[in-house]
Amino acid sequence: MSTPESTVQQHTELKRSCINCGAELKYKPGTTSVTCEYCGHKEEITVDPNGFEELELSLYLKEMGAQSHSEKISMLHCKNCGANQHIEENYKSLHCVYCSMPLIVEDMYTEDWILPGAVLPFQIDQKQSFQTFKKWVSGLWWAPNNLKKASLDPQFTKGLYLPYWTFDAQLRATYTGQRGVYYYETQRYKDSKGNSRTRQVRKTRWYPASGRISGFIDDTLIKASQQKTGRIPKKIARWNLQKLQPFNSSFLRGFITEKYTIPLQEGHLESKEEARRIADRWCRRDIGGDTQRVSSIDMKLSEETFKHILLPVYVSSYRYNGKEYNFFVNGETGTISGSRPYSFWKIFFAVVFAILLIVTIVFIAQASEGASY
Template sequence: MEEISPKKSELKKSCVNCGAELTYAPGTTELKCDYCGHTETIAPSENGFEELELKPYLEKMGSQKHSEEITMLHCKNCGANQHIEENYKSLSCIYCGSPLIIEDAYKEEWILPGAVLPFQIDQKKAFQIFKKWVDGLWFAPNNLKKAALDPEKTRGLYAPYWTFDAQLYADYTGQRGEYYYVTKTVGSGKNKRTVQERRTRWYPASGSVSGFVDDTLIKASNQKTGVIPQKIARWNLKMLKPFDSSYLAGFVTEKYTIPLLEGHLESNKIAEQIADSWIRRDIGGDTQQVTSTDMTLSEETFKHVLLPVYVSTYRFKGKRYNFFVNGQSGVISGERPYSFWKIFFFVLAILCVIGLIYLFSK
């Protein structure tokens, strides 16, 4: 009988001492047993990153050797598709907190990640960042801390992104503008004066630009709620490591909901912006007008990458709030409630101070 090899993205390792599942220790290259403390080093990849040729995937998705099935749970409330490791005590959506039912798990084809950016801070550190953020909030309700500060609700997520590489070439026509100044007399009588007025001389310009566009990052998931804020969606991609499922142990892994084709179209828009920037730099002068651009992309490749985020959902007076911590840099962004009465009394105090100043000035 032919032996079936385990899924690359679902490989699990057990502790040699006690048999418990090993989990990734953020900021290291080790797997750790949370029960007995045993550690194992994650072996570095000998192959490095593998950029996948874009065209075959766009023509026939899922038929390549870099695709496989993974067990997924779909959140009916916000639309996130997530694979949750077995060591979680309760199954709930990492974005919106809605319960997930293990019986609803299903198999779905996905493009294997080509790279992963391992967590650099652990769950304890992420929770400390959140606590400090809550403590520093102005006009927050007094009982917010009691409602929000539950460390068990802070969970690590590997969020999916696409990266695209390409050789860019663009022909262009346009105009180069150079500033010059003329002296003009304005006003009359005592108000008569001279001013310098800026004008522009335009010269025709044309040419071509070319270069390599590296790692254009495009988000690969869409949710109705709990969208990762742009403020924290910045990672140092130079720290990417070749994909190894060991880095996923103990964390939630989200499957992309934005297909490769849609991500590619979005990356083309960014390539157009890059081309425009290169063209304007090539035209030179003080200002530029780009009349036409004929851009082509060649040797296009892509990667499916997983990037680290800590997510927490908490409820306050019947409303759900989210906060996010970048799992690499520790940058935080979140939603928060406001206390009507604190704002009211603050404004009232300001009005009283203004009133007193006015009375004393009389």
């Protein structure tokens, strides 16, 4: 458990360059090392053997620990879509990862953030992600040619660490409700021809139920950022949290990190709603029977802790006819999803071609019939 007196030095490290050539060291996905792209030098990332540190939630909600486990971070704010992004000083592409609008380096500012407690490092590299994106685009019907051209340029695919909150808690609750047990009655009826028939009709007997439940809620995952555009599809937002590593800033090298914009207090409120849904499931399981009704739940959470974690995704942004489109690749699993534009002219000419083809077939068929006479 953390205390407000804890320091941040144990979590962070100074930027390091290659000891051989001075170039930037970047994290190599799927490993625990940073490498130099120029001379091949490799350095191992030291992972904290003590594992994750869960922070006591009450201290932060009461602002007692607001400055504990925090540090200054340089940020660039996208005025177009609202994304707040941390970009390494030597990162060459100063464009928003979501909407591709230019980011002005002179607008860079610093602010405090709660240090991540854990990170799920990228498991696939940018090349693999780009090939996945390219294959997906090539399979799209009616896609504009400009989109296919964009998919040939790797600079459109960027690695991004997304911020999430995770919450742990002991849950205890008492409940009242009803247990439903199915039974069947034979019912007579007449079919459409007036014949007498029978059928089994299911009914439910209800019995009063009440009880207590308790258990540990582990790693309730709550999104910690939100913009006008670039919302991560549910299909993509699935990671194996068992692969989380204790935070080390070396895992971020060569990637963009998004700062949370949903405050801890708001994330906590959402986690309580999720805890209530979990409590409802536990109550229904405890009630048993064939079906259940839950009338009331008196829920209490204790020993609440949280982590700020970073999860990997690749983003490809594209503008077509003034509209923004995003394509996402899960940086752990390679799952892809995204919105796509349609080419009006491709669809138009396809429809015209189909009409001409039908007219031609009808004309040939009529001509064949006339010739047969």
